[in-house]
Amino acid sequence: MTQSARPGTGVSAPGAGAAPVLEARGVSKRYGARHAVRQVSLAARPGELLAIIGPNGAGKTTLLSILAGETRADGGTVSRRPEEIGWVPQQPALYGRLTVAENLRLFARLERCADVGAAVERMLAQTGLGDRAGDRVETLSGGNRQRVNVAIGLLSEPQVLLLDEPSTALDPGQRERLWEFLRGLLAGGTAVVYSTHNVQEAERHAHRVVVLADGEVVYVGSPRELEDVVGASGLGFETAFVEFLRRRGH
């Protein structure tokens, strides 16, 4: 059974009552006989940080790639076209032999940004990579590559940004800078949907979490509400999450 948090019940969820900037209805995807994603519906509102969590193989990456328009769904609808959504894949999608600025410039041109130079300068400033603009991406650390990866996803100033496990390859310092950066986006009204297997990170940053298991949405709501549902208040979100999945047979 899917339990949905009513709009506005999420802990400090912004944009409550506002129209969703991204909405998916009944999205399904099969690989052969296996259901990777089954009848998933969700919505993200302006300034909201929505975390998609679940065990390995739950379908998090497949769902995000469908929302991003990278993978074609077998069924269901997504309210926005791919080019209207910022997309940050798990592995940095960058050209190692091009510099940071050249990568940004290329994708800004492909995104048909009105002012390519301004878009590149803006993203260099936002990501704090101005001093590395002339460096080839292959010479950057994993954290800096991820920053460029995120910057490319934001070049067209999308209302929705999707990130697939953005902090996986980052050290704690880099991770903290990433969240600081994303908080800035949220403050500007951008909706951020991201997947992670780090439930503590989801508890700490997300307004709402979507729990996926075997391709199905089994919970949508705030982390605190999940603890209440399980009746494990005080034990911590991770324990509540594991218990929730166990009770549902996952």
Add this chain to the structure above:
Amino acid sequence: MRWLLLKDLQILRRSPLLVALLVIYPIVVSVLIGLALSRAPEKPRVAILNQVPAGGEIISLGGEEVNTARYSEELFEAVDPVRVGSREEAMELVREGEVLGALIIPADITTKLQIGLEPATVEVLYNAEEPVKAQFVQDTIKSQVQDANAALTRKFTDVALDYLDLVVSGGDFSFLGRSFNVLGLGPAEQVLRQARAKVPPNSPEARQIQQVIDFGRLARQNLDLSDEVLSSVGEPIRVDARVVEGAGSTALSSFAVALAVTVSLMFVTLLLAAGTLALEREENAFRRLVRGLVSRTTLLAEKVGLAAACSSVVALLMLCGLALFVELDWARFPLWAAAAVAGALGFAAMGAAIGALAREVRAASLLAFMVSLPIAFLALVPSGAVSSGLYDATQVISALFPFDPALAALVAALDGSSDLLAPLVHLLVLALAFATAARLGLRRFG
């Protein structure tokens, strides 16, 4: 598409090893092929012991003097001759490896040639430690001796024919300084007819004279045929070359140039197309690009276009380089370009199909090599080298890949010995087919 092209050119510019390989490889192939075509093989060092006394080289055949030194000079030009004074010296040089072989021309060779009762013999000594070079020496000497044999045989035949003509028709003949008049079978028949007219028609003398006349006529008629018989003996096997397949004959140099350029075109194009397409996936950029920024078809067209353009330029530069060594018809340059571009398009589409299957550049490059080499070898299997069924199979397989038509197109473009349109159409059909396969591959695996 232009931004993607620009990006790929930037990446190529920053991949010096790859660019160096793509530039140096055709240059090296061009120079090697050019040198091989323009330089004669090095002459083997051969010791020569000529025991024929000075002035003894001239023999008299049928009253005509023939200088046999002419034939030995031709042989000496085919080798690097080292003159020696004795057989022992020649053997020593061969044994020590100073020369690859030795040729001993005995003193009685001209006498034997003149008398003609037994064949004249030359002796060849060689060092067998280097089998290839020893074979080269033997082949060189044999070839020259056969040339001399053929020339002398023709001379002997001419002399014999002159003698036969004398027997048939009669005439003057000179031998050992004395001149003779030979009546000949024809005039003898005339004399006998006149004599028969003077004896009674049914007398025994008339019958005997008639028998001699019949014999003479039969002998003359048969000896008239001996011209052709002797000519056949002098040259038992003649070569009558006729073209059965193809409109003309392709010069070896044109074929070698076309082959060198096709091989280079194949490697450069396949590696570029497969590598640049695989790079998009290796860098994880492919999925980002095709989610609305660029269509898969546009991406494919960009890779095929880039690879075809770069490799066409390389192929044409290669042809220009080879023109320094081999005579090529510059007036046919537009046809070279058409063949190079069509071949490049075929290979580029095939490379894109390979790149669509591979997820990384190394795998794509390896796959390109592994697929292309057997195809090139298959296309070069000559008819008759394998059974007809297997040959037909190689032809069918070759027709499914661009190497064979690209080679045919370049050969046709270089010397016009065959039709150019058919291989061009073949290449364009293959380009379309491989591009479709690549597009399906991108959808399936991308």
